[in-house]
Amino acid sequence: QCTNTTKNGDCSYCCNDNFCNSAGCGDAGFQNPSTRGPLCMNCSKVTYKEMCHNIQLCQMDQVCRIEKLDTGNNFVYNMGCTDPQTCTSKRSIDGFSPRDVPVCSHCCRPDFCNLECSSGGTGPSIVGM
Known part of the structure; x- marks a missing residue:
């Protein structure tokens, strides 16, 4: 049901690993x-x-x-x-x-x-x- 999309400035990012969404939609993720x-x-x-x-x-x-x-x-x-x-x-x-x-x-x-x-x-x- 989930698809990765970017439309009109909105972003949807799907994944299934632990903490994988920490770097979704262009975010830098966790700091070093x-x-x-x-x-x-x-x-x-x-x-x-x-x-x-x-x-x-x-x-x-x-x-x-x-x-x-x-x-x-x-x-x-x-x-x-x-x-x-x-x-x-x-x-x-x-x-x-x-x-x-x-x-x-x-x-x-x-x-x-x-x-x-x-x-x-x-x-x-x-x-x-």
């Missing part, structure tokens, strides 16, 4: 990673990290973060941008009660690197605690 902050997955309190479909452009001095929390009944994930100091200092729990236990926390710099809560990647990571 060296001139912007990382693109990170951005969700709070999702039961499965695969349920997160939101992205956030972080500030130049920020990193991506993912936390896996044990709420007692299940696990939930918080994902988004944060300051690097947060990764190496006391954890932020984003509105959870003190009984919620962080199982894993990971910070990293490359685009979309906050899809897994494990050590590795670039930047400080905290596993367990």
Whole structure:
């Protein structure tokens, strides 16, 4: 049903790969990673990290973060941008009660690197605690 067209100054661009429309209709697309902050997955309190479909452009001095929390009944994930100091200092729990236990926390710099809560990647990571 979709056709790529440009008519009377309007443009329609169709594609089916992840983020392929970021450079559609003549747009320049995402800036070079060296001139912007990382693109990170951005969700709070999702039961499965695969349920997160939101992205956030972080500030130049920020990193991506993912936390896996044990709420007692299940696990939930918080994902988004944060300051690097947060990764190496006391954890932020984003509105959870003190009984919620962080199982894993990971910070990293490359685009979309906050899809897994494990050590590795670039930047400080905290596993367990």
